Amino acid sequence: MTVLIGLLMQVVNVLLGMIGLTLVLRMLLPIFRMRRDHPVLRTVVAITDPILKMTNRWFGIPSYGSSRRSFGVSRSDLMSSAAALLALWAGRSLIVWVLRLVMLIPVWFVQPLNSLGSILSYLLSVVFDLYGLALFVRVLFSWIRVPYSAPVTRFLWKITEPVLGPIRSVLPPLPGVDISPVIAFFLLRLLQQVVFSLLSWIF
Numbered sequence: 001m002t003v004l005i006g007l008l009m010q011v012v013n014v015l016l017g018m019i020g021l022t023l024v025l026r027m028l029l030p031i032f033r034m035r036r037d038h039p040v041l042r043t044v045v046a047i048t049d050p051i052l053k054m055t056n057r058w059f060g061i062p063s064y065g066s067s068r069r070s071f072g073v074s075r076s077d078l079m080s081s082a083a084a085l086l087a088l089w090a091g092r093s094l095i096v097w098v099l100r101l102v103m104l105i106p107v108w109f110v111q112p113l114n115s116l117g118s119i120l121s122y123l124l125s126v127v128f129d130l131y132g133l134a135l136f137v138r139v140l141f142s143w144i145r146v147p148y149s150a151p152v153t154r155f156l157w158k159i160t161e162p163v164l165g166p167i168r169s170v171l172p173p174l175p176g177v178d179i180s181p182v183i184a185f186f187l188l189r190l191l192q193q194v195v196f197s198l199l200s201w202i203f
Contacts, residue, residue, distance in 0.1 A: 005099050012099075016092045020085055022047050027081050052080040055087050058152060079144045086137060093133070097126050117203025121196065128192045132185065134160055139181045160184075 026048045034041045104122060107115045138156045146153050167187075168180040 005103050009096060009099050012092065012095050016088055019047075019051070020088050023051070023081050023085050023088070027078065048081075048084070051084050052077075055084040056080055058083075058087065079146065082140065082144055083146070086140065090133060090137075093129065117199060120203075121199055124195060124199070125192075128188065131159075132188055135164075135181050135184055135188070138164075 022044055025044050029041055029044060036042075100122065104115065104119055108119055134156055137152075138160050141153055141156065148154060148157070163184050164180045167183050168178065171180060171183070
């Protein structure tokens with residue numbers, strides 16, 4: 001069972017890694033002024049267009065026509081590719097978390113008391129990772145200017161602003177710069193270290 005799950009994790013990493021590489025190529029190939037009818041460029045566009053259209057719908061990013069007619073490093077392409085890479089990263093993390101949980105479940109049934117610490121550590125690490133990811137995505141969305149009307153943007157604002165708001169209120173004002181996410185990242189990692197130190201002491 002463990003070997004099968006490990007093999008499945010490797011397949012997921014390879015598959016999603018190849019898709020991520022294709023998205024990166026979509027952003028980089030126009031820099032080399034490759035012809036629009038070049039087979040490599042056409043293949044990259046054909047693979048990534050469905051992915052970008054899907055993420056555009058998810059994140060509410062406006063689309064400006066087919067990339068096959070006008071392929072280039074436009075702001076829309078960069079926003080779409082960045083959002084797609086982000087969704088890919090989040091999806092890969094979710095799959096890995098689920099597979100690791102599946103590996104822990106048999107241990108929980110065989111030795112529930114002995115594995116309580118590992119189960120609790122796993123769940124808390126997922127929570128900390130998800131919140132850190134939410135902070136990172138909010139910063140990225142503000143950089144690429146994903147509209148607030150997008151449901152994902154509104155959700156990220158609701159779950160991160162209760163942390164960023166109080167931090168921002170005690171920081172000295174810096175014109176045009178918001179360092180509250182950096183402070184939040186630092187505090188989150190510090191809290192994570194304290195919590196896991198307590199868990200290792202208890203269990």
